[in-house]
Amino acid sequence: MxxxxxxxxxxxxxxxxxxxxxxxxxxxxxxxxxxxxxxxxxxxxxxxxxxxxxDVGTILGAWHEQQVGNHLGQLVAAGAAESDASQRLDILLSTYARMLRESRRHHDTDLGALVHHGGSHVVHAEQKLRELMTDSIGAAAAIGAVRADLPAAELASYCLHALDAAVSLSSEEAVHRLLGIIRAGLDPA
Amino acid sequence: MxxxxxxxxxxxxxxxxxxxxxxxxxxxxxxxxxxxxxxxxxxxxxxxxxxxxxDVGTILGAWHEQQVGNHLGQLVAAGAAESDASQRLDILLSTYARMLRESRRHHDTDLGALVHHGGSHVVHAEQKLRELMTDSIGAAAAIGAVRADLPAAELASYCLHALDAAVSLSSEEAVHRLLGIIRAGLDPA
Missing domain, CATH: 1.10.10.60 (Homeodomain-like)
Structure with a gap:
């Protein structure tokens, strides 16, 4: 105790x-x-x-690591309650897009920027994010909601890069439109 | 003389x-x-x-600027001989994707990296690339080959970000698949 x-x-x-x-x-x-x-x-x-x-650098590094962990946790939790794999993928895509857009304000807390530059915890987080996206796409493909003729990992890479466009979008509506475009790229033929 | x-x-x-x-x-x-x-x-x-x-920094900066200019020139020239706007867009997308993939080998000559970090010539080149992509998408939308219900600039931003995925692709076939996915995102509803 x-x-x-x-x-x-x-x-x-x-x-x-x-x-x-x-x-x-x-x-x-x-x-x-x-x-x-x-x-x-x-x-x-x-x-x-x-x-x-x-020193200060170590503190900010630790804070950074905590932020990345929190963001990953939010992404994992986001779709957890949803039973439909297609809806779960939509939630994951939109949660990450909004996270990236938020990141513009405090670019130091930016999961996107963190993922691009940074230490081993960032490489680890990027890896986790790819796995999360690949699994979610694989599950949606299994129920026919996403094209199943291409490797889920390639579709995940496409999604993660295309979502980066959210960083510079000026409105929620534009994020919504971006998600629609990305999702259309995933549609079964 | x-x-x-x-x-x-x-x-x-x-x-x-x-x-x-x-x-x-x-x-x-x-x-x-x-x-x-x-x-x-x-x-x-x-x-x-x-x-x-x-000094050396100024020389490498000037070289960099020349490289960016050459790449932009190649992108402008790529589809120039093609009269069909949809084909022209395909050529632009694939030329840029291959350029990004090439850039992996000499990451110092990387148009993508240049575009992300760099001086005023890079900001200028990024702007030109966006214009080129937006115009090409607008022309393809005008003939019904690309969705016309969304702003061409947003579709261009989507393409440029999604194409970044080409940097880490392991084969020409994977680049071809990525281009197919991106293009599907642009399809008219």
Whole structure:
């Protein structure tokens, strides 16, 4: 019980450090953020902060990794309650498109940008995202809702690249239209 | 006549400098290239080289700009002889897809990478490429070969992003399949 409480406390402090650092980076730019500022804004001592992280880069890297994990979690969860594989694919496509579009505002939190540049957790996330998309397309193909004459992995790669167009779209309606175009590319002949 | 000859000579020297620098950069990596090496391999004196360019970065930037211009020229020329707008669009899509796939080998010459990161000439080239694609789609839509219910610029953005998938494709056949998928997304309802 006691160790659980300690773990919980440590996790709460860690989360608060990540959140504070990210907020400061988004508000004032990454280069201006210092360990002292993070400690002050998170309401902890500098010595405590250094017990958790050695420098700002490591903190922002950890935050980044957490964000990527959260986004992946949202994508996995998005269609989980839907029993129809075709609807599930639609939900996955639209959730990812909206995520990419959101990312424009805080380009540091951008799953798309993360996926393009970044460390090993990003490569891992990209891999997971490809698997998720490939599985979802495979399931939709199995019920005849998506063309089954091409490898699901190729269709997934097509979807992920085409969805990148969502980053620069100006409206929800345009995202909706993009999803329609992409989905038409998947239609059985 | 005399000034024309001088211009031609200057252009030939300049081209040779760009080519030499690019070759050295591709063979040995950008950071290892020096002005002395470029002068030696291009068969000119260092003093002459400095009359053309102040440093290696400027030379590679100029080479880059030339490459982007050449690629754009190839894309413009690709469908020029074809009178059918639908075929012209197919040629544009496939030429660009093959260009992206080629780019994998020399990723420094990559039009795709250039278009994503780079200076003002890259922004300009991206703009030109969008216009070219939008015009080509508009022309195909006008003869009923592409859906006309959506803005051509949105369909062009979809195509350009989806074509990025060509960069990592392993075979010509896979490129052909990707083109089929993308084209299906453009089909009139």
């Amino acid at each position: 006691w160790s659980e409480t300690i773990d919980e406390h440590r996790r709460a402090v860690r989360d608060s450090i990540l959140e504070t650092a990210a907020r400061l980076a988004i508000e004032h730019g990454v280069p201006s953020v210092t360990m002292s500022q993070i400690a002050e804004h998170a309401g902890i001592g500098r010595a405590t902060l250094y017990k958790y992280f050695p | 005399w000034s024309e000859t001088i211009d031609e000579h200057r252009r030939a020297v300049r081209d040779s400098i760009l080519e030499t620098a690019a070759r050295l950069a591709i063979e040995h990596g950008v950071p290892s290239v020096t002005m002395s090496q470029i002068a030696e391999h291009a068969g000119i004196g260092r003093a002459t080289l400095y009359k053309y360019f102040p």
